[in-house]
Amino acid sequence: MTDWFTADLHIGHLTPARPRGFDTVEDHDTVLTGHLREMLLPGDRLFVVGDISSGIPDQEDHALAVLAGIRDATGARLHLVAGNHDAVHPMHARALSGHSRFLRTFDTVSSAMTLKIEGQRAVVSHFPYDGDHTSPDRHVQWRARDCGAPVVHGHTHSTDKVSYSLSGSLQLCVSLDAWGMRPARKDDLAALVRG
Known part of the structure; x- marks a missing residue:
């Protein structure tokens, strides 16, 4: 079993597809889904750290259906740490009303979580x-408090895997x-923590 992490999928969303080098959302989504189908194996866990689409219903x-298809084809388990473009993030007034819809695709849905990487606790948050x-x-009221633990995140659309907070905490x-356009293995993140 492998734990995988990814963020900012933006399935069906042209605005982030163009800077990623795609002229159409179809090309973008085909490459993305191809990589996920190729990499995920039965029993693997994929943690999507926010923004499955643009948030337009x-x-x-469509993004939920695409991800359910990947889940069914690969046998992987999917977990969502919601982002600002996901209707289930608590920043949205109707977050609870759509929760059951997301749970038809994802095994769990949360706004943040923790995990151990290299023996130390890390925060997982879209931000x-x-x-x-x-x-x-933006969305500073939804960001985790920086107490020195590494944070695994999305949101920035950065091409840099590593950055540091203003307090010097590791941001992955x-x-x-x-x-x-591929997910990162937990082992890849551990190598960056050892870095």
């Missing part, structure tokens, strides 16, 4: 402690932009 329904792809930082970006 039709695109979100880094500090940083954004716009200025100033698992956005598709940082990992060549």
Whole structure:
């Protein structure tokens, strides 16, 4: 069993597809789903760290269907740590009303979690402690408090896998932009922590 991490899938969303080098969402989504189908094996766990789509209801329904197809084809278990574009993130007034819809695709849905990497506790949140792809930082009220633990995140669409918070804490970006449209293995993150 392998634990995989990815973020900012944006299935069906042209705005992030273009900077990733795709002219159409179909091309973007074909490459993304191809990589997931190729890499995931039965019993693997894929942690999607936010933003499965643009958040527009039709695109979100499509993204959920695509991810359910990947789950069914690979036998992997899917877990969502919701992002700002996901209707189930608690920042959205209707977050609870859509929860059951997401649970038809994902085994679990949360706004944050922790895990151990290299023997130390790490935070998993769509948001880094500090940083954004716009200025100033958005959604600061939903960011984890920086107490020195590494954070595994998406949101920034950074091509850099590693950054540091203003307090010097390690930030590990698992956005598709940082990992060549592929998920990162937990072992890959451990290597960055050892770094």
